[in-house]
Every structure is written in structure tokens, then in C-alpha cells.
Amino acid sequence: MTTPAAPAPASQRLDPAFVRLALVLLTGVLAVVFDTTIVNVAIDTLARDLRVGVTTIQWVTTAYLLALGMAVPVTGWLVDRYGGKVVWMSALGLFLAGSIGASLAWDASSLIACRVLQGIGGGLMLPVLTTLLVQAAGGRSLGSVTALITFPVLLGPIFGPFLGGLIVQHLSWRWIFWVNVPFCVAGLILAWRLMPRFPGTGKARLDAAGLALLSPGIAAVVYGLARLDTDGGFGHPSVLVPLAAGLVLIAAFTIRARRAGDRALVDVRLFRVPSFSAATGLLFLSGFALYGAMLLVPLYFQQVRGQSPLTAGMLIAAQGVGVLASRGIAGKLTDRFGARWIAFTGLVVVALTTVPFALAGAGTDEKWLVAALVARGIGLGAVTIPVMASSYEGLERSAIPHASIITRTAQQIGGSFGTAVLAVILQWSIVEHAGHGTAGLAAAYDVAFWWSILFTAAATLLALILPTRS
Known part of the structure; x- marks a missing residue:
């Protein structure tokens, strides 16, 4: 393998x-x-x-x-x-x-x-x-x-x-x-x-039973997470039932796939490779750092700072500048030194550059927040590239399609989960700070940003399992 x-x-x-x-x-x-x-x-x-x-x-x-x-x-x-x-x-x-x-x-x-x-x-x-x-x-x-x-x-x-x-x-x-x-x-x-x-080999047989378990399982989890913000919590039946059903189906597929080996729709034996397991876990957690925070940032600029959707989008583009600045050098450094310390450093940068948003009030100078977004983009570019690269490190050609499916699924569910969880945290925090005007709304966003920082900090520990080069 x-x-x-x-x-x-x-x-x-x-x-x-x-x-x-x-x-x-x-x-x-x-x-x-x-x-x-x-x-x-x-x-x-x-x-x-x-x-x-x-x-x-x-x-x-x-x-x-x-x-x-x-x-x-x-x-x-x-x-x-x-x-x-x-x-x-x-x-x-x-x-x-x-x-x-x-x-x-x-x-x-x-x-x-x-x-x-x-x-x-x-x-x-x-x-x-x-x-x-x-x-x-x-x-x-x-x-x-x-x-x-x-x-x-x-x-x-x-x-x-x-x-x-x-x-x-x-x-x-x-x-x-x-x-x-x-x-x-x-x-x-x-x-x-x-x-x-x-050209393919043309010899692979469709694992119909595996497909009947995995595809509905992923869909049920994504649906449950999509309902989380609408229905207001994990305890609501429209959220809990599809989430539980999806997780049961995915667990059943995993058990069956372990026995089927390379005949399974997706070869879950790849998780025996430590670097692949760590990379997949990090791709899941990146949903909190990237997609979850990308929910908070535009809403923060619109609801707390009073910006229009178009202006908020232009401000967020500052993070894209940072991503573009770091992606080329991050790829070259990963090839030279391995993924571990590049991803670790990038996650530390992401966490530190989210702190200004967690400390910001309604009157904080916007130019410092834009500068933080540029630096945050640099960190994000330095995270995604080495993590994705390490997920394919040492895999044989035949294992790459399976790895692509697993990593894509981890990103999708992680993005949905990160967005949904931070949306619920924000909603609860807004209710808790209701009645305090703009200052209370800013404080509610501070709480949500601190949670985003906490999730990013957890990911930095997982980054230490990634491979490195001597």
C-alpha cells in the first residue's frame, strides 16, 4: 500500500x-x-x-x-x-x-x-x-x-x-x-x-454495498450540519437524527471496508499510515480555521463595523493577498524540509493573527484588522499546502484515488462542521450579550473568535505528527 x-x-x-x-x-x-x-x-x-x-x-x-x-x-x-x-x-x-x-x-x-x-x-x-x-x-x-x-x-x-x-x-x-x-x-x-x-485498468468492480453505506452517510452528516444554524442547536431532531444516522452509516462502512481491503469503495487501511491520518485530521480541523472563520469575518465587518456586503468582501480579499504571497514558498519549503514545521508555523500564525479580532471592539482601527487578515492569509497558505502534500507522501499510485476521496470528504465535512459550530457559538453569544448595543454585539463576536483560536491551537498539536525530512 x-x-x-x-x-x-x-x-x-x-x-x-x-x-x-x-x-x-x-x-x-x-x-x-x-x-x-x-x-x-x-x-x-x-x-x-x-x-x-x-x-x-x-x-x-x-x-x-x-x-x-x-x-x-x-x-x-x-x-x-x-x-x-x-x-x-x-x-x-x-x-x-x-x-x-x-x-x-x-x-x-x-x-x-x-x-x-x-x-x-x-x-x-x-x-x-x-x-x-x-x-x-x-x-x-x-x-x-x-x-x-x-x-x-x-x-x-x-x-x-x-x-x-x-x-x-x-x-x-x-x-x-x-x-x-x-x-x-x-x-x-x-x-x-x-x-x-x-486510461483505467477497467478491472475494478463497484462496491455497491459500500456505496449504499458511505454516500448516504456523508449526505446525512452534511444535511444535519446544514440544519444546525437554522434550527438552533445539536439537540433539535432535524439536526440530531440525520447526524446520528450519517455517523452510524459511515461507521458501518468503515468496519466493512476494513474487512474488504482493496476491494472496498474506499481503502480505509490508509489510516494505518501516521502521516496520512494526521493530515486527514488537520484537513478536518482546517474547516474551523478557514471556513468557520470566513463565516465570522464578513459578518463582523457588516454587523459590528456597519460595512456593506461588497465592502466586506473587498476587506476579506486582503486575506487572499496573504494566501497568494505564501503559497509558492510554502510548496518549496515543504519539498525541502517536509510538512511538519511548515504547517505548525502556519497554524501558529493563523492563531496569533486571529487574536486582534478576538480583542477588537466597535472602535478598533480597521487598518490593523486588515493587516491582521493579510498575515492570517500567509499563515493559511502555509498550512493547507504542506498538510495536503503529506497526505500523499509515500503512497503508491493505486492508493492515490482513495486518498483523494478521503481528504476531500474530510475537508467538506470539516468545513461544514466548523461553520456550523462557530455559527451556533456566535448565536448563543449574541443572545447572552443582548441589550448592550453595538458593544454587546462586538463582545459576542469576540467570544466566537476566541473559540476559533482554540480550535486552531488544537490543530497545531496534530501538526507535530506530520512527516519531516532530515
């Missing part, structure tokens, strides 16, 4: 064929990454224009996440059965069809149906992207490879809300879906012309 990983020379460069493949794949996946976060900004507008309530319109987001979660586990089998190029182009075509359908939707039901189609395509594309690029790299320069893979994933939650706010403020909500079309069309043309076939 695994082989010892040889240290990669610091001078090692990615060959032109790999870079060309990366550009082809990233062109298509940009639509998926930005679409996920852009739509969230338009929920209120969609509810008004389609004349439906919040309980109906929230399915525009929930249905997409459920379809995405259910599609992820089957990607390994599809790639082995039909080949990487066929699966990639089919998934991109599904996402394109869903985007066009959503832009032409005539009511909430048609929009939700098209979002399901988008979710299936997006759920297939993200792990296939990772699988093909890591396999094409052949285990070399994983830090630099991961810097390429995570480039759009890191930018989505940062620039997506800004782009969404710009579209909603100046254009029709339908342009939120039309903007996907050029990326999808260009991605399909480039893949058809430039992408190798990546």
Missing part, C-alpha cells in the same frame, strides 16, 4: 507536461470553486425574486452540498473503470449543463434540481483533479504540486463572496451561474485537445 518516500531535491522542477495538465484542469475547476461560495451571497435575493421562504431557498445550497457529498466516494471506481479523461470531461459537462439550467430556472424547484446536477459534477471533479495531478507528478515535488492544486480551493472562500456581492449589487442573480459557462467551455476544449487519456 505504501512505499518509503525519498526526499525530493530542492532544485527539482515540475516538467512542462505536468504544468500544461495542471492549467487544463484548473481552468475547469475554477467554476466549481467560485460557484460554491458565490451562491451563498445571493440567497436573500433568490428568495425575493422567486417568492419563496428561507426554508425553501436554503435547499439551493443544501441540495448542492448533498449531491456533491454523495458523488465524491464513487470517483475512484469511475476513474479506474472509464479513465481519468472521460470522467473529467463528463463531470465538467454535467456542471456546465447544471449551470446553464440554473441560469434559466423559472422557479425554486427547477433551480434546486439544476443545483443537484451541478453538485454531482463538482463532487466528481475535485477529487479527480487531485488524483490525476498527484499521479502525473509521480510522487515528486508534492509541495509544489499541492500549491497548484490548492490555488483555486484557497481563493474560492476569499474572493467568491466579493464576486457574488458585485454581481448581486449590479446585475441579475442569473449571472451568478452564467459566469461558470466560459470556464466550463474553455475547460472542455482544453481537456479534449491537450489532456492525456489516463
